[in-house]
């Protein structure tokens with residue numbers, strides 16, 4: 434990894450070489466989002482001040498690499514988006530996606546609205562709600578979540594808002610195997626079709642991002658679950 438050479442005027446670090454390569458034609462937009470996180474989001478207590486120096490690695494790239502598993506043109510709900518992670522990162526890196534940032538807390542949803550406007554993200558909207566409140570009102574191809582709830586809870590929350598064949602992408606850390614053990618009940622029954630652990634972004638972010646991907650059945654009655662580790 435490149436050492437961060439210096440801070441920008443707003444206190445946000447400049448992008449590493451990996452980040453510049455990753456964001457290709459939109460590095461300026463990603464830097465503007467990092468500036469918002471380092472500035473307004475930190476001042477309002479949405480992000481700890483200690484995170485500012487490691488925004489690119491620990492937050493932006495850690496989230497961005499999950500785009501690998503998201504199909505072209507998908508409707509994505511980012512559950513518990515907070516300050517926009519991973520939802521805003523996905524929206525700015527993947528203009529083909531339609532991203533709904535689902536966040537119940539007022540000051541976080543206000544920040545999200547401001548960030549979407551400031552970054553000119555035509556492919557992102559903010560919905561101030563708990564995900565459970567959206568059942569029967571909205572549905573999506575993909576639900577993403579990072580640092581929101583245990584896997585078993587995320588599966589229960591998201592399956593009802595996913596279209597047939599849709600998937601949950603849950604970013605998880607060290608505790609992933611314990612979370613899978615605790616989720617065995619929900620992972621083993623309909624409407625879950627398959628689940629797998631994926632390691633994403635090797636060579637882009639260190640450590641690579643780990644995500645549990647839980648696919649919803651295409652149709653009622655589809656055969657049971659399988660486990661794949663990659």
Ligand SMILES: C[S@@+](CC[C@H](N)C(=O)[O-])C[C@H]1O[C@@H](n2cnc3c(N)ncnc32)[C@H](O)[C@@H]1O
Pocket residue numbers: 512513514515516517518519535536537538541562563564565578579580581
């Ligand atoms: C620890 S923060 C994580 C924020 C962001 N995903 C990240 O990685 O930085 C968890 C967020 O989940 C939100 N949240 C909690 N329960 C929720 C629910 N039932 N539906 C949607 N969001 C929820 C909280 O308001 C909070 O903003």
